[in-house]
Amino acid sequence: MAVYALTGFSLVSLLSFGYLSWDWMKPSLVADVATDPMEKSLPPTFTRPPHIIFILTDDQGYHDIGYHGSDIQTPTLDRLAAEGVKLENYYIQPICTPSRSQLITGRYQIHTGLQHSIIRPRQPNCLPLDQVTLPQKLQEAGYSTHMVGKWHLGFYKKECLPTRRGFDTFLGSLTGNVDYYTYDNCDGPGVCGYDLHEGEDVAWDQSGKYSTFLYTQRVSKILASHSPKEPIFIYVAFQAVHTPLQSPKEYIYRYRSMGNVARRKYAAMVTCMDEAVKNITWALKKYGYYDNSVIVFSTDNGGQTFSGGSNWPLRGRKGTYWEGGVRGIGFVHSPLIKRKRRTSWALVHITDWYPTLVSLARGNLSNVQGLDGYNVWPAISEGKESPRTEILHNIDPLYNHAKYGSLEDGFGIWNTAVQASIRVGEWKLLTGDPGYSDWIPPQTLTNFPGSWWNLERLTDGLRKSVWLFNITADPYERYDLSEQRPDVVRTLLMRLVHYNRTAIPVRYPAENPRAHPDFNGGAWGPWASEDDGEEWEGGREPLKSRNKKKKCKICKLRSFFRKLNTRLMSNRI
8 A cells, every 4th residue: 555645734735725626627627618619610721831830838837827727827828728729638758858859850769869868068969960850841841940949959060950950040049948138058067158049150149138038029020021921830949937947027026925936936937938929929910820820839848846837736747757747738729720629638749740740731741751750630620539549758778777676577578677658548657767756736835945845745666666557547646556457567568668679779978078168159059070970870879989189189178178177166266
């Protein structure tokens, strides 16, 4: 029997706040909105390829949107979702780079070599150059393609940059997180640089502008300068609401009654982002795009509960394979949808946007092999059954192996010490160490050290390496059925074995001192020369053949870097 301990306040107090009364099927939160009976019979007007606006938010928790019962104000998102199709069985990845890579390629991360962690600023790594990206396919279909916001898919070579991967224009950051005003990013003590780029140049002149405002203004400018008669794709990857927690004061003032300071700042950032989406929607209408547009809204991973986010009532947080890490907020808003104003429970994964959007654009997918995504537009627009029946959340052979996992526990076919997760039908299996596993209610208490730990904690399971849940019946992952249903465990382990046979080696090279911003004029940017080649080529093992002359140069550079870092640190002290 599982032993649960409530720390901070009791189960009764949770019920009194209404946290545990949140019903997964509660009509006021997720059920269909009343529709005009005539509306379903109206066909979409696909007279020409639709304009596509894909909005991706960063670290927004599952609970942190109005229609999921949040205390955070998101009127624009609520209205767009209510008038479109809410995706309540929608999955993403638990951290930044994996979600973005799967969106851009339509492939699981085991098929791009990015199955471990994120791409770090000093790594000679990026989205594999042999992958044909979503914007490249849309360019082939005649689209103008633009990216605004966070890239985080590598930049060590110019070939890795957004403008070399299918985007006509780019304004945004290349690394994982920057200051919202100064655009500085530090990757360790003394390793700091500026990270805002316009195309392939450093955008020094834009410093001081709050990124959510800056990016929204750029989207409006793009729409104003383009003709609505020509199809356009805009990928808006907001920095919000990733740390650092920064927001204009007028938004923070709205939440002055929130006792928890982190939650207050976080809420302000979410509401600011909501208003940015309002301005983008207004621009679509003003410049004549809206009637032939498709707006997709998605989060990139679960919320970080240490930084004000909430995934309640789901289990876990960002960086974990519990539902709180991988179940995302998602909806589609479009006048072209046949059956609007409803909630869809069709199984959808972030890889599905690649074939779905290329198909909407009337692009050619016949020459693209090995996609893991499906065209889910009929499921979204018409309410048809999703072609997707399973999701590989991931297999990460490099993550710390679970202490108590073994091949024996995996029926001799799978080492349960390996971090992996898969969903097949209504069943979800996790092996290895899935990550932090508590249920954390919204942080509504006053700001004192213990306020972050008002959570329900599972105190057994520390010696486990296999979990099985019926996600349809138990979306909060409270009832582990691995011991009761070993037959299902074995079946899902066999699916992991199947996927693992198709995986390519992990691309996770060591950091290189040449990436230091001080060697690049004080900014993060490409640092490898054309003749360096790729550290990893097409998923093969790391290239080990390096001539001695190059090795000598690297040694000297490392020595210089160590001395420079020592001087920088001494100056700071």
